Amino acid sequence: MNKIPNRQAICEVLMEKAKDDKDIVVLCSDSRGSASLTPFAEAFPEQFVEVGIAEQDLVGISAGLAKCGKKPFAASPACFLSTRSYEQAKVDCAYSNTNVTLIGISGGISYGALGMSHHSAQDIAAMTAIPNMRVYIPSDRFQTKYLIEALLKDEKPSYVRVGRNAVEDVYTEENCPFEMDKATVLTEGTDVAIIACGEMVKPAYDAAKNLKEQGISATVVDMYCLKPLDKEAIINAAKNVKAVVTVEEHAPFGGLGAMVSQVVSAECPKKVINMALPDAPVITGTSKEVFNHYGLNAEGIVKTVKENL
Incomplete structure (x- = not known):
């Protein structure tokens, strides 16, 4: 770890x-x-x-x-x-x-x-x-x-x-593809596109592996660049799937979900589900406890995907 x-x-x-x-x-x-x-x-x-x-x-x-x-x-x-x-x-x-x-x-x-x-x-x-x-x-x-x-x-x-605590590695020292202002595609699938940023990328990646075991193919996009937004990556991820799920450690308004929804609705209309913190003061607890409570974890992402396909 x-x-x-x-x-x-x-x-x-x-x-x-x-x-x-x-x-x-x-x-x-x-x-x-x-x-x-x-x-x-x-x-x-x-x-x-x-x-x-x-x-x-x-x-x-x-x-x-x-x-x-x-x-x-x-x-x-x-x-x-x-x-x-x-x-x-x-x-x-x-x-x-x-x-x-x-x-x-x-x-x-x-x-x-x-x-x-x-x-x-x-x-x-x-x-x-x-x-x-x-x-x-x-x-x-x-x-x-x-x-x-x-x-x-x-x-x-x-x-x-950046967050306060250490987070699980998404990449390795030998394998960390990076291009300035370009999102990183971690997996490619045909059923759902999961677009995440920050600490939500690792749960999204873990969710994709879980979904694969259940016969659901998922694209996972690490959208580390919120602005400028990599619209091309969003379109490419969304155009060949049935639904798009965004995951972010942010309020439901004006964040990643809102930006992805704008691009998808204009370029390749699909159902977009935004997983985010609630429009309310969050519960008291550690980051992990808060994420688990609101379903912002691998299990919650899997559940949301299955409910919307």
Whole structure:
């Protein structure tokens, strides 16, 4: 079982690249520990900025550093980064087209028992609504590594959401197909297409294996890039199946399900079922307990598929 969370994978990439690239700057809002960025702060103190609990300043300062030629990575809990500093993300980063990577840590319902104030079930909808802002939710540590390496090579604003806990590997070090802004097709089938993002990709993949044993053929798509959305991958997955199921750690409005529904209805009309968190404060519990309660697991995906075919 993997014990390396995606946030740690981000730190490892940044530390490796910062040895030779002094323009890389990491900023935190009193969150270096929860972001797994303490090793970076200790190894590269001159390339680290502690802003304190001031998310708006975090984003504004990052944008200023980017305009000075730096490559800032601003880390803060996703629940605060996508709400408290929304205007700064919109204006200072996206509208001003600054080279800022916003890292929303402990995304989704990672904070578990801390409740709705600490959950970020709205960030896909909020961030994808900002013109010129890209949005990514990698599914495991290997994909996270490739994503951060790719973001270091461009100069566009982006928002990256990662969870708090280590997640099961979807890929391996030797086999992690990655193309920037292109979804990854994990399996191809003819009965149902399951399109998932973030921590929901592994349950979707496991569900497909279970369904195969029951004679149901499933395509599984890892849609780590929510914006720009890989419409071609959606169309290719949907056009030859009977139904499409989307799975996301997000509210039912404005997220992956809504975006997939728009594409499918316009290009190849099929039934689309959106599996998501409810439009309500979620129950108290660990991430796994919450996912199990709402059927956002392999068993729940299998049940939903069978009910809708």
